[in-house]
Amino acid sequence: MSRLLNDFKAYLSKMQQYEHVTTLLFWDMKTKAPKQGQAAHIEALTHFSAENFAMSTSEALGNMLDQLAAPEEYKALDDTWKFIISRMKRDFDRNRRIPADVYEAFVRAQAESGTAWEDAKRADDFSIFAPHLKKMIDMQKEITGYKNPGKEVYEAMLDEYEEGMDSVTIDRLFQELKRELIPLVQKIAEKQQPEDPRFHEYCDPDAQKKVQWMLLDYIGFRRDSGAVDETEHPFTISFSSKDVRVTNHYYEHEPLSSIFSAIHEGGHAIFDQNVNPAYDKTVAGSCGYMGIHESQSRFYENILGRNKNFWVPIYDKLGELLPQFKEISLDEFYREINHVKNSFIRTEADELTYCFHIILRYEMEQAIFRDHVPVEELPALWNQKMKEYLQITPKNDREGILQDVHWSDASFGYFPSYLLGSIYDGMYLEALEQELGSVDELLKAGRISEITKWLNEKIHWYGNTRKPKEVIEAVCGKEVSAEPLIRYFKKKYTEIYGL
Amino acid sequence: MSRLLNDFKAYLSKMQQYEHVTTLLFWDMKTKAPKQGQAAHIEALTHFSAENFAMSTSEALGNMLDQLAAPEEYKALDDTWKFIISRMKRDFDRNRRIPADVYEAFVRAQAESGTAWEDAKRADDFSIFAPHLKKMIDMQKEITGYKNPGKEVYEAMLDEYEEGMDSVTIDRLFQELKRELIPLVQKIAEKQQPEDPRFHEYCDPDAQKKVQWMLLDYIGFRRDSGAVDETEHPFTISFSSKDVRVTNHYYEHEPLSSIFSAIHEGGHAIFDQNVNPAYDKTVAGSCGYMGIHESQSRFYENILGRNKNFWVPIYDKLGELLPQFKEISLDEFYREINHVKNSFIRTEADELTYCFHIILRYEMEQAIFRDHVPVEELPALWNQKMKEYLQITPKNDREGILQDVHWSDASFGYFPSYLLGSIYDGMYLEALEQELGSVDELLKAGRISEITKWLNEKIHWYGNTRKPKEVIEAVCGKEVSAEPLIRYFKKKYTEIYGL
Numbered sequence: 001m002s003r004l005l006n007d008f009k010a011y012l013s014k015m016q017q018y019e020h021v022t023t024l025l026f027w028d029m030k031t032k033a034p035k036q037g038q039a040a041h042i043e044a045l046t047h048f049s050a051e052n053f054a055m056s057t058s059e060a061l062g063n064m065l066d067q068l069a070a071p072e073e074y075k076a077l078d079d080t081w082k083f084i085i086s087r088m089k090r091d092f093d094r095n096r097r098i099p100a101d102v103y104e105a106f107v108r109a110q111a112e113s114g115t116a117w118e119d120a121k122r123a124d125d126f127s128i129f130a131p132h133l134k135k136m137i138d139m140q141k142e143i144t145g146y147k148n149p150g151k152e153v154y155e156a157m158l159d160e161y162e163e164g165m166d167s168v169t170i171d172r173l174f175q176e177l178k179r180e181l182i183p184l185v186q187k188i189a190e191k192q193q194p195e196d197p198r199f200h201e202y203c204d205p206d207a208q209k210k211v212q213w214m215l216l217d218y219i220g221f222r223r224d225s226g227a228v229d230e231t232e233h234p235f236t237i238s239f240s241s242k243d244v245r246v247t248n249h250y251y252e253h254e255p256l257s258s259i260f261s262a263i264h265e266g267g268h269a270i271f272d273q274n275v276n277p278a279y280d281k282t283v284a285g286s287c288g289y290m291g292i293h294e295s296q297s298r299f300y301e302n303i304l305g306r307n308k309n310f311w312v313p314i315y316d317k318l319g320e321l322l323p324q325f326k327e328i329s330l331d332e333f334y335r336e337i338n339h340v341k342n343s344f345i346r347t348e349a350d351e352l353t354y355c356f357h358i359i360l361r362y363e364m365e366q367a368i369f370r371d372h373v374p375v376e377e378l379p380a381l382w383n384q385k386m387k388e389y390l391q392i393t394p395k396n397d398r399e400g401i402l403q404d405v406h407w408s409d410a411s412f413g414y415f416p417s418y419l420l421g422s423i424y425d426g427m428y429l430e431a432l433e434q435e436l437g438s439v440d441e442l443l444k445a446g447r448i449s450e451i452t453k454w455l456n457e458k459i460h461w462y463g464n465t466r467k468p469k470e471v472i473e474a475v476c477g478k479e480v481s482a483e484p485l486i487r488y489f490k491k492k493y494t495e496i497y498g499l
Numbered sequence: 500m501s502r503l504l505n506d507f508k509a510y511l512s513k514m515q516q517y518e519h520v521t522t523l524l525f526w527d528m529k530t531k532a533p534k535q536g537q538a539a540h541i542e543a544l545t546h547f548s549a550e551n552f553a554m555s556t557s558e559a560l561g562n563m564l565d566q567l568a569a570p571e572e573y574k575a576l577d578d579t580w581k582f583i584i585s586r587m588k589r590d591f592d593r594n595r596r597i598p599a600d601v602y603e604a605f606v607r608a609q610a611e612s613g614t615a616w617e618d619a620k621r622a623d624d625f626s627i628f629a630p631h632l633k634k635m636i637d638m639q640k641e642i643t644g645y646k647n648p649g650k651e652v653y654e655a656m657l658d659e660y661e662e663g664m665d666s667v668t669i670d671r672l673f674q675e676l677k678r679e680l681i682p683l684v685q686k687i688a689e690k691q692q693p694e695d696p697r698f699h700e701y702c703d704p705d706a707q708k709k710v711q712w713m714l715l716d717y718i719g720f721r722r723d724s725g726a727v728d729e730t731e732h733p734f735t736i737s738f739s740s741k742d743v744r745v746t747n748h749y750y751e752h753e754p755l756s757s758i759f760s761a762i763h764e765g766g767h768a769i770f771d772q773n774v775n776p777a778y779d780k781t782v783a784g785s786c787g788y789m790g791i792h793e794s795q796s797r798f799y800e801n802i803l804g805r806n807k808n809f810w811v812p813i814y815d816k817l818g819e820l821l822p823q824f825k826e827i828s829l830d831e832f833y834r835e836i837n838h839v840k841n842s843f844i845r846t847e848a849d850e851l852t853y854c855f856h857i858i859l860r861y862e863m864e865q866a867i868f869r870d871h872v873p874v875e876e877l878p879a880l881w882n883q884k885m886k887e888y889l890q891i892t893p894k895n896d897r898e899g900i901l902q903d904v905h906w907s908d909a910s911f912g913y914f915p916s917y918l919l920g921s922i923y924d925g926m927y928l929e930a931l932e933q934e935l936g937s938v939d940e941l942l943k944a945g946r947i948s949e950i951t952k953w954l955n956e957k958i959h960w961y962g963n964t965r966k967p968k969e970v971i972e973a974v975c976g977k978e979v980s981a982e983p984l985i986r987y988f989k990k991k992y993t994e995i996y997g998l
Contacts, residue, residue, distance in 0.1 A: 017546045020539060021520040024527055031531075036724040037742025040519060040780075047516045206705040225535040243536025281539075 004073065005081070008064045011055070016281045018052035020239060027237055027245060029111070031229040042111040049107040050100070057096045065089045080284055083465050087283045094147040102146070106139045110409045117408035118232055124398040126379050129408070134375045136410040137368060154369040157413030161290040162420055164469050167366075169480070170416050173423055174362065176482040177355050184493060185352060188340045191497045199336055201324050205250035211321045212248055212262035218314055219300055220452040221246075221266050225273050233405045234261040234347075236268035236297075240280040244272040255322055256337060257348050260301055267300030268293060274456040275463035287464045290414055292471055294421030295428065296455065302351045303425050303488075304451065308334040309443035338496055342390035344399040352489060355422070356389040361404075361415035369412065420468075426485030427476045428455075503572065504580070507563045510554070515780045517551035519738060526736055526744060528610070530728040541610040548606040549599070556595045564588040579783055582964050586782045593646040601645070605638045609908045616907035617731055623897040625878050628907070633874045635909040636867060653868040656912030660789040661919055663968050666865075668979070669915050672922055673861065675981045676854050683992060684851060687839045690996045698835055700823050704729075704749035710820045711747055711761035717813055718799055719951040720745075720765050724772050732904040733760040733846075735767035735796075739779040743771040754821055755836060756847050759800055766799030767792060773955045774962035786963045789913055791970055793920030794927065795954065801850045802924050802987075803950065807833040808942035837995055841889035843898040851988055854921070855888040860903075860914035868911065919967075925984030926975045927954075 025045045033041050055061065067073055068085045077085060113132035120129035141153055148156035155167060212228060231247040238244045246265035250258045271293060272286050279285040287293050304310050311318070311330055319326040325333065340350045346357040360382070367373040367381060382401040387393050394400030406414050432454055433439060442451055458475050472480050493499065524544045532540050554560065566572060567584045576584060612631035619628035640652055647655035654666060711727060730746040737743045745764035749757045770792060771785050778784040786792050803809050810817070810829060818825040824832065839849045845856040859881070866872040866880060881900040886892050893899030905913050931953055932938055941950055957974050971979050992998065 014546075017543050020543045021524070021547070024523060024543075025520070028523055028527065032726045032728070032744075034722065034724050034726055034742055036721075037726075037738055040738055040742060044516050044519045044523075047513075048520070222535075223533065225533050227531045227533050227536075229531070239536055239539055243533055243539060245531075 002073065002076070004064065004067055005077075008068060011061060011064065012282070015052055015055045018048045018055070019281075022048050022052065023237060023239055027229075029114075030231045030235075031247065038115060042108065042115075045111055046104060046108045050104045053095075053100060053103050053107075056092070057098070057100070062092060062096065065092055080278060080282075080465075083284050084282050087464075091283070097146040097149070098143055099146075102139075102142065106143060106410075109135050109139060113408050113410075114405070117402070117405065121232070121398055121402045124396045124402070126397040126402060129402065130375050133378075133407060136407060137375070137412070140410040140412055141369070154366060154413065157365075157369070158416065159413075161411075161414050161417050162292075163289065163467050165291060165416075165420060165480075170362070170420070173480070173482045174359055174416075174419070177419075177423075177486065178359065180482075180486045181352065181355055181489065184489065185340065185342075185356075187499050188352075188493060188497050189342075191499070192341070193335070193339060196332070196336060198324060198328055199256060200253045202252055203255040203322055203324065205252060207321055208250040208255055208258045209248070211255075211259060211318060214314070214317055214321060215259065215262045216246070216266045216269075218448065219263065219266050219270065219304075220449060221269055222273050226269055234265050235405075236265045236272070238269075238272040238286045240285065241273050241275050241277050242280065244269045254348070255324075260305060260337070261347065263305040264297045264301040267297035270300070270452060270455075271296040271460050274460035276461050279463045279465070284465050285463050287462075289464070289468050289471075290417035291420035291424065292459070292468050294418045295424040296421075296459065298418070298421045299425045299428060299455070302422065303429055303439070304443065304448065306337050306351060307440065307443055309440045310448070312444050313446035335496065338492070340493065340497075342392050344386070344392065344394050345403055347403075351422075352493065353390060355419055358415055358419040360385045360389055362419075365412050365415065420480075423480065423482050423485050424468075424472060426483075426488050427472060427478075427481070428459075429488060430484045431476045501572065501575070503563065503566055504576070507567060510560060510563065511781070514551055514554045517547045517554070518780075521547050521551065522736060522738055526728075528613075529730045529734075530746065537614060541607065541614075544610055545603060545607045549603045552594075552599060552602050552606075555591070556597070556599070561591060561595065564591055579777055579781075579964075582783050583781050586963075590782070596645040596648070597642055598645075601638075601641065605642060605909075608634050608638060612907050612909075613904070616901070616904065620731070620897055620901045623895045623901070625896040625901060628901065629874050632877075632906060635906060636874070636911070639909040639911055640868070653865060653912065656864075656868070657915065658912075660910075660913050660916050661791075662788065662966050664790060664915075664919060664979075669861070669919070672979070672981045673858055673915075673918070676918075676922075676985065677858065679981075679985045680851065680854055680988065683988065684839065684841075684855075686998050687851075687992060687996050688841075690998075691840070692834070692838060695831070695835060697823060697827055698755060699752045701751055702754040702821055702823065704751060706820055707749040707754055707757045708747070710754075710758060710817060713813070713816055713820060714758065714761045715745070715765045715768075717947065718762065718765050718769060718803075719948060720768055721772050725768055733764050734904070735764045735771065737768075737771040737785045739784065740772050740774050740776050741779065743768045753847070754823075759804060759836070760846065762804040763796045763800040766796035769799070769951060769954075770795040770959050773959035775960050778962045778964070783964050784962050786961075788963070788967050788970075789916035790919035790923065791958070791967050793917045794923040795920075795958065797917065797920045798924045798927060798954070801921065802928055802938070803942065803947065805836050805850060806939065806942055808939045809947070811943050812945035834995065837991070839992065839996075841891050843885070843891065843893050844902055846902075850921070851992065852889060854918055857914055857918040859884045859888055861918075864911055864914065919979075922979065922981050922984050923967075923971060925982075925987050926971060926977070926980070927958075928987060929983045930975045 022045055025041050025048070029038060029041045065085065065088055068077070069089050074082065074085065109132070113136055116132040117129050120126060140157070144153050144156045158165065158167060158170070209228070216228070217223070225242045225244060227245040229245065229247050230249060232249060234246070234248050236244065236246045246269050248258050248261050248265065275285055275287070308330065311333065315330050315333070338350060340352050342353055343349055346354065349357050363385060364378065364382060368378070373381060379397050379401045383393050386400070429439065432451065436442060436450060436454060439451065442448065459471060462471070466474065469480065472478070521544055524540050524547070528537060528540045564584065564587060567576070568588050573581065573584065608631070612635055615631040616628050619625060639656070643652050643655045657664065657666060657669070708727070715727070716722070724741045724743060726744040728744065728746050729748060731748060733745070733747050735743065735745050745768050747757050747760050747764065774784055774786070807829065810832065814829050814832070837849060839851050841852055842848055845853065848856050862884060863877065863881060867877070872880060878896050878900045882892050885899070928938065931950065935941060935949060935953060938950065941947065958970060961970070965973065968979065971977070
């Protein structure tokens, strides 16, 4: 190993310590730190993010990257380090254009905005969050501008989460979905089934947590490399493939919410736990393409978790842990978890109307960044679009614009990834069945580990080293298309609703 | 404020960030980080401890302290900063004698030793822990030698935890206890009551956690400045008065264990939450005198928590949360929580025989550091002393020498503080009753908050700024003596056992 590469690795290792503790500070703020302790955590987070930022934009790093990227040195690297050097050089060239004080102020504002969003949601008061949201919009615009000079700002934000999936492609895919799914949703609406109150009975949060562990074990989450905690909004966070943590929220009258969040976050976590460990703590590790990442969480949650056969081997166990499910047959359970209904909360929506939750947010983001709609008008615009797509109006902002965490830390451009994930899932399902046979049969036989293994080998192992279009090409051998997802939806709901 | 003081505060603030994240890394390792994630935490802990150590021993800091301690600057400081400067200068002069590589190796070894101790305890295999223990002994000897040249090493260790309480004083107090308590324990042994199996029935850990919260609320722990989690061995950890965390261990068949650990750690936490907030994040904050700190945890646990009247206002609530206690009368409960029996586990011992658990450990430490008994011989020596003082022999090392966490991170000299804490408690109780009247009456009337307020004002507020003998003098107006504790024991057990 060249002396240069050695020095570079030592430099990376120090940066990694900063990333390690900022990850931990974030985790602890969300899971454990008491209200009065938040400020000190924000202070530490700001300090170490700034130190990390200084190292990640230093001349010393720039020089090392320039030298390592020069042909003589570069060709001596193995593939992993080739990827790391070229990715870091690209990011370095982007990030060094951000002034340090702007970045530091952004990190601090992000943390404060997160706390304000939680307060606003708790109090159902958008005005608490509005000034922070405005700040997030302005700061993210400014930062995106520094990083991508000359690029239209929302296009650059989309690229940040799902490189190569530009708004022309997304528009094409989403239009295709709208065209095919609006009639499907209408047909289903004619067959509306009544609410079943048995799914909203009191359910002990401690027991829900036990169900979460049962599900995580079942789908292949490794306990020795993971942890679980409770937060307002479920998420997954990774230190490396060896320490991947998921959270959940146990609503006392909505056990299905924590059940499907458990499977969803479990899908993210299984992805991160199964990346090539040689990539740990480098940019080659945990996949930064959000559509690809969401495709895994949504594959577990929807393609597997909302398939009746997924539950065949474990439905009795569910009843042991949550006795109210003993009174509910698997058929009734299956209908309920695929009950199509126009509802307010994205994370609790059925697979089908979920598409419109995302299309709404994608259009809201276009309104913010392309039409410059002021922050104060956003709740009304949100409600208007809910009415347009789902024919319902939120009673308050908590079940409207305040429901999601994403905008509170300026993750604009993230939402479309969820639906891209589902679109990819339609394609993966087709490829998987061609290779392993019927998913229904595998699940019914309790052979879910074979599906996990297939995903591990085809997708997870590569971590961040393949771009979305490369993943789709490698796994499915064709270009991205919404057709398989549409076929899957039509088949599934035709059966369930007898259309 | 002088420019010098300003620079000094900025320097402290950076050091504080390192302390903040090392505290958090430690907390997370114990409560949440999975097995495979421990190594990365140890690496980060080592890194940031070394950075902190470098700052705390730098020439720059030494120069600032020298200048601030010079008469002209010093006399311009307020009392808080006078304390901070003189304490930091003392510690600086001690610590700068430790070579950086020795310290870094020590921190790393401490973390590894902690993990080894947990493994050893789980496997009941002292040989897993032995090499780490030997390393801890040798390294702590070396470090103590650097810090206190010319001072006998165990004397210096005692001073580390309870400055001014030298082994001559401790010997005097402990001898007094032995003389008076051995006959008392013998008299009680003649009236031995049988085990009551109702206290060892299965008890849901989740319900035990609810009881812990009920107790913490009751004694005055502030939720907005605190948190709770589960660990192998209960402990309290503080970031500042605004973020104080306690842990517990919920044994399925030993609800009394988590109940009294909850009160014990709650006492530590109430101390830390009520230190003058102007002292936050400085050496004036959380009290570093372990006897003084333990006096508060043990005051809540024993003087209050094992008093029948403590339970009068909340015994029904306990029964609601843990239904098995509905079948047990308060009188039976009171006898059980004061059931004197010669047993193996220090943290579960009754108040009275507890004294001998500490005296044993104090003598073990003298054997290690004064008689140089080899590590391999320690389990046998432990068992021999158990036999001598309590007439019982541990079946295995898990209920013998492996039971406590303290030696795993080289906290030698800590144990005597527990018993010093009880000795102080006897004195506080006397002073408190002179000022507020009968503790029995206050507790029975649910006026525990008045007791907490008295302790807040007399002890907690001062944090680390008073040495143990100064605290005793200020609160009790006399020198430390074991007599009040002995009187308290004699009165209590004479009543309970009808001696």
